[in-house]
Amino acid sequence: MSYFRTAVDEMTGYIPGEQPKPGTPITKLNTNENPYPPSPQAIEALRQLDGEWLRRYPDPFAKEFCRAVSEALNVPPDWVIVGNGSDEILNVLIRACAEGGDRKVVYPMPTYVLYQTLAAMQPAAVVEVPYPEDFSLPIKALAEAKGAITFIASPNSPSGHTVALDDLRKLAQQVSGVLVVDEAYVDFAESSALPLVSEFDNVLVLRTLSKGYSLAGLRMGFGIAQPSLLKGLFKIKDSYNIDAIATIVGAAAMRDQAYKNACAEKVKASRAQLTTDLKHLGFTVLDSQANFVLATPPTSPQTNAEQLYLALKARGILVRYFKQPGLEDKLRITIGTDEQNQTLIEALISLLK
Incomplete structure (x- = not known):
């Protein structure tokens, strides 16, 4: 006997990247932190936290954080919805918009696998449209799928590519439902889809503090859309989904754009160097605008991507391996510090010999 809905029994849960205990001597390049x-x-905001903020319920709309977003990104504060990580907003979107076989969830593949997991939980039908080899956006096929929600990750994971603004604009004009542009990695990219929010009432741009702001442990993300779209989402979100600590610390981080941008520039410089080093070892590396690269190791009967992943893990270096079609010969490698990246390269040199 099962106590769960049929959809839950039949679905496969999302499998996060490995998380060793804090203090473990690991070079951790697997979860894009x-x-x-x-x-x-x-x-400093965390250190100065008043205990009174913990005694009381938090602001249900995290207005102080919304004001910080408004100042940083030049959008009205009432165009912002805040989530317990951007993953919560993805969940709210699917619960609010998708259902059964008619109100479908649509996205190009490969991409963030949580889209499929959340759709299965609803449950809602899914249409996965394959990316071509050059990762150009399949606008026609995506629009013809007639999704209640169409997700486009830009920069995309695991490929690291961005989608041109004009292509996203064309898609927004053609989709029949909501277009969500997931910009989790935008702080390491050269462009953003944010201008589309003022042009279209069916576009939501999704951001997170986990990547560019180094706050993955805080669990805070936000979406930007016109109030007419947010109105329905506010009905679905939990009453007090953002705690007082996250609101205060997140607002402080959002207001320190100079620091965030300086760290992002260091990541981008390291990304360029790691890409060069991997290519010198015979890897094929896709151009990336995220804080990771997708790399295909040189062909060898003795060494494939999965074997390299396991061998690196045995040496205390974690990278991400996806055992799924189109990715089984590739490794996704998070950009670390220059020292961490060099540790990886030296291990690869030894293993490839």
């Missing part, structure tokens, strides 16, 4: 610490202003 920022290798640099959070803003000193965010740390």
Whole structure:
């Protein structure tokens, strides 16, 4: 006997990347965390936290954080919805918009696998449209799928590519439902889809503090859309989904754009160097605008991507391996500090010999 809905029994749960215990001597390049610490202003806000904020319920709409987003990104504060990580907003979107076989969830593949997991939980039908080899956006096929929600990750994971603004604009004009542009990695990219929010009432741009702001442990993300779209989402979100600590620390981090941008520039410089080093070892590396690269190791009967992943793990270096079609010959490698990246390269040199 099962106590769960049929959809839950039949689905496969999301499998996060490995998380060793803090203090474990691991070179951790598998879950796209920022290798640099959070803003000193965010740390100071945490130190100065008044216990009274913990005694009382938090602001259900995290208005102080919304004001910080407004100041940083030049959007009205009432165009912001805040979530317990951007994953919560993805969940709210699917619960609010998708259902059964008619109100479908649509996205190009490969991409963030949580889209499929959340759709299965609802449950809602899914249409996965394959990316071509050049990762150009399959606009026609995506629009013809007639999704209640269409997700586009830009920069995309695991490929690291961005989608041109004009392509996203064309898609927004053609989709029949909501277009969600998931910009979790935008702080390491050269462009953003944020201008589309003012042009279309069916576009939501999703951001997180986990990557660019080095606050993956805080669990805070936000979406930007016109109030007419947010109105329905506010009905679905939990009443007090953002705690007082996250609101205060997140707002401080958001207001320190100079620090975030400086760390992002260091990551981008390291990304370029790691890409060069991997290519010198015979890897094929896709151009990336995220804080990771997708790399295909040189062909060898003795060494494939899965074997390299396991051999690196045995040496205390974690990278991400996806055992799924189109990715089984590749490794996704988070950009670490230059020292961490060099540790990886030296291990690869030894293993490839």
